[in-house]
Amino acid sequence: MEYLLILSLVLLTCTLGYAIRCKSFEERLRRERHHLQKKLVTAQQKNERLKQNLQKEQGIIQLIQKHMTESILILDDCDKITLANDSAMELFSIDRTLLETHSIFTLTDYKPFLDAVRMTKKEGSARQLISIGGEDYRAYIRRVDLTDRNGTIILLINVTDSVKAEKIRREFTANVSHELKTPLTVIKGFGEMFGSGLIRDTEDVQKYGAMIQRESERLLFLMNDIIRLSEIEEHIETHLTPVNLRKAAEEVTSLLSQRAQQNQVTLLSDCQEVCIMGNESYIQELLINLIDNAVKYNNPGGWVRIVIKSEGEQAVLCVKDNGIGIPKEAQSRIFERFYRVDRSRSRERGGTGLGLSIVKHITEYHRGTISLKSELGTGTEITVLLPLKQT
Ligand SMILES: Nc1ncnc2c1ncn2[C@@H]1O[C@H](COP(=O)(O)OP(=O)(O)OP(=O)(O)O)[C@@H](O)[C@H]1O
Numbered sequence: 534m535e536y537l538l539i540l541s542l543v544l545l546t547c548t549l550g551y552a553i554r555c556k557s558f559e560e561r562l563r564r565e566r567h568h569l570q571k572k573l574v575t576a577q578q579k580n581e582r583l584k585q586n587l588q589k590e591q592g593i594i595q596l597i598q599k600h601m602t603e604s605i606l607i608l609d610d611c612d613k614i615t616l617a618n619d620s621a622m623e624l625f626s627i628d629r630t631l632l633e634t635h636s637i638f639t640l641t642d643y644k645p646f647l648d649a650v651r652m653t654k655k656e657g658s659a660r661q662l663i664s665i666g667g668e669d670y671r672a673y674i675r676r677v678d679l680t681d682r683n684g685t686i687i688l689l690i691n692v693t694d695s696v697k698a699e700k701i702r703r704e705f706t707a708n709v710s711h712e713l714k715t716p717l718t719v720i721k722g723f724g725e726m727f728g729s730g731l732i733r734d735t736e737d738v739q740k741y742g743a744m745i746q747r748e749s750e751r752l753l754f755l756m757n758d759i760i761r762l763s764e765i766e767e768h769i770e771t772h773l774t775p776v777n778l779r780k781a782a783e784e785v786t787s788l789l790s791q792r793a794q795q796n797q798v799t800l801l802s803d804c805q806e807v808c809i810m811g812n813e814s815y816i817q818e819l820l821i822n823l824i825d826n827a828v829k830y831n832n833p834g835g836w837v838r839i840v841i842k843s844e845g846e847q848a849v850l851c852v853k854d855n856g857i858g859i860p861k862e863a864q865s866r867i868f869e870r871f872y873r874v875d876r877s878r879s880r881e882r883g884g885t886g887l888g889l890s891i892v893k894h895i896t897e898y899h900r901g902t903i904s905l906k907s908e909l910g911t912g913t914e915i916t917v918l919l920p921l922k923q924t
Pocket residue numbers: 758822826827830854856857858859867872873874875879883884885886887888889890912913
């Protein structure tokens with residue numbers, strides 16, 4: 534009996550223990566499941582966020598690719614284009630439907646570019662200046678690891694403006710050196726002759742002394758013009774004040790009247806009261822250069838007419854002459870620095886070829902435009918349009 538009671542008690546304890554264990558196991562399971570669910574939701578949210586970020590980044594990359602002016606191309610190992618932005622497609626005039634089947638070597642025929650791509654396979658990278666459709670491009674080409682195989686990344690940047698600026702800079706340096714060389718050689722030569730006592734005769738002293746003076750003046754004019762040009766280019770003087778064009782023209786005309794008389798050229802003027810916002814000394818310089826040219830490149834008995842008037846929103850400043858005129862083929866070049874139609878004739882008249890370049894820069898400084906009409910043997914007319922001063 535006692536034995537049975539003990540057995541029942543043991544059985545009861547075991548059942549109870551089992552039940553309690555089952556209960557706590559269930560509880561643990563429930564908690565575990567809840568925990569896992571929470572983790573899953575967090576992971577899903579994280580995944581969603583990553584997906585959204587990825588889409589956003591892809592969108593940004595696509596936007597950059599679409600709107601960047603630089604051209605990007607990615608080639609696979611067989612030189613087929615795997616990625617090309619709009620700018621690259623346009624640059625090489627590539628048909629998108631041919632991308633999967635054709636290599637870059639059959640899609641374009643720009644030899645220096647294709648040579649650079651070939652070279653990259655051997656050397657790993659290449660940098661090449663190439664010309665496409667009259668524009669200059671710097672191509673940066675590099676071999677890269679594209680996850681499971683090699684490929685090539687190509688970046689093309691339009692450098693036309695900097696190539697042009699570099700050319701102008703080189704020409705400018707060469708021209709300045711050339712312009713400096715001649716007067717300096719004359720000054721040095723006669724200086725040495727004076728120093729060694731070879732020139733003693735009073736007449737010779739006067740003659741060669743005058744030559745040294747003339748060449749020194751040329752140097753000074755040249756230096757002044759170069760300094761002026763760089764000042765205008767740098768926009769150093771930016772202070773704009775009301776400028777009365779009629780007054781400026783009268784001042785410049787009286788300044789140049791003696792020179793005109795010497796050349797037997799008549800100065801005529803037809804100037805209205807017109808005002809602009811500008812830099813007075815620049816405007817005077819513009820007028821001096823235009824009127825000086827009209828007097829200088831004229832014939833005895835010739836005339837120069839200065840016209841100032843307003844037309845709509847613009848001031849019109851026109852200098853017309855009946856001088857020697859400018860040949861057609863030279864007309865597009867006369868605003869270039871150091872360009873002279875007849876170098877020897879201009880030199881003999883003291884010109885450096887910077888005057889009209891200064892005029893053009895001054896016009897642009899005042900947001901104006903300049904135009905030229907000329908006929909060889911008949912005369913020249915240069916018209917500058919400047920925005921009128923608002924009243
Ligand atoms: N009114 C004009 N008639 C004929 N030729 C002109 C006239 N104005 C300019 N030219 C030509 O254009 C060239 C350039 O003119 P620009 O004023 O720049 O230089 P320059 O007169 O030779 O020298 P600088 O003005 O620097 O003393 C001149 O050398 C001349 O050949």
